[in-house]
Amino acid sequence: MHKVTLIKGDGIGPSIMDEAVKVIDASGAKIEWEEAYAGMSAFEKFETPLPDDTMISFDKTRVAFKGPLTTVVGTGFRSINVALRQKYELYANVRPAKSWEGVKTRYDDVDIVIVRENTEGLYSGLEHYLTSKKDIAESLAVVTRSGSQRVIEYAFKYARDNNRKKVTVCHKANILKYTQGIFLDVARETAARYPDIQFDEKIVDAACMHMVMNPQQFDVVVTTNMFGDILSDLTAGLVGGLGLIPGANIGDDAALFEAVHGSAPDITGKNLANPAAVIMAGVMMLNHLGEFDAAKRIKTAIEKVVNEGRYVTPDLNPQSKVGTKEMGDAIVGAMA
Structure with missing residues (x-):
């Protein structure tokens, strides 16, 4: 029981x-x-x-x-x-988005699983005002190697255990070179230990465009906290809305x-x-x-x-x- x-x-x-x-x-x-x-x-x-x-x-x-x-x-x-x-x-927020035959949407064969880091990033809650007038605010995005490692490892294990073929890491390391850079580096290191799983990396804004144009190219997606929040709602929209998405x-x-x-x-x-x-x-x-x-x-x-x-x-x-x-x-x- x-x-x-x-x-x-x-x-x-x-x-x-x-x-x-x-x-x-x-x-x-x-x-x-x-x-x-x-x-x-x-x-x-x-x-x-x-x-x-x-x-x-x-x-x-x-x-x-x-x-x-x-x-x-x-x-x-x-x-x-x-x-x-x-x-x-x-630490791992898992949201599968799969098409339903009885739900009319723009696409018929979407099957994407978002694995979102759940405890770090911009949602760490480290924000404050820099002036007494409260006209300048600052938020800190915390990304650790250990936090990145455990969620990315989970994504690859999930792919292997569920007969998934590919893991895509979505990032913004071209601009946020330290915080997103750590996440991308760990993803590349982890992918090398899973030669049976195809690995892909996409800058997050481009990933959004590709996901809308051709969602079938995505399988398991792993990303940081805020990007995962956004991407998981996007994938929900592809299959009929949040009323069909478990977490x-x-x-x-x-x-x-x-x-x-x-x-x-x-x-x-x-x-x-x-x-x-x-x-x-x-x-x-x-x-x-x-x-x-x-x-x-x-x-x-x-x-x-x-x-x-x-x-x-x-x-x-x-x-x-x-x-x-x-x-x-x-x-x-x-x-x-």
Whole structure:
């Protein structure tokens, strides 16, 4: 039995997480859920967006399954997601973007995995004003050889373990010669140890252009924190949007799985939210836990439902009257 910290989150979080839990439980996976709180819902209950009990649970289970969170203004937390990633050294953010037969987009055969460094770079939070008038601000981008090494090594191992053919490093070392230079140097050194994996390097702005013109040339992409944030949203747009994109945050001894979209307060309580992204994050979690059969059952079922396009939420089919709960029921039914 695998113990998992369950954080339902804010806004549409509880509704989509309820469907994800229902689907995972129906798959036969051996999961014991330990519910905890974070975000606005936690702040309202405990006057803190990240209660000690939540951290205690994650400390114990080392695996968390999380819905979208609302960052509470004025609490000292820049981002709860960033706080969790940094505390538990969840250094690899993995976001697969794959085309769905039932979702009409500009391309039919996109299959890209973004591996983003998750703890350093411009998101390190080292920023300050240089004058008392606060008219000049400075942010420091921290890139370390050790931080670069672990995420790039993860990307190459991921490629090998998942029968991927190529790893592309995206960088800006032509301008940022020290910080991006370290990242690129480590990527080249690591690639030499993986002769079975094709290696490519692209300057990030050119990579964006190539990704829009010919996304099929990309397979696994590894990059620094902010570039990965941008590129992963770009790849989401290629396959139908953030409502279809799962995310995993991987460390050496802990992992957090989530939908990467926001809490969507405008549709909260309306039974309209698409649960696909967080259910696919659940598939990633089950694979991480070694529940491969259950993961395959869910993946096959959700692909069937989305590709048929009948029992899906209106964002996937504007003619649909199906809601969050009914889509979850359809995925459970497809497993049967």
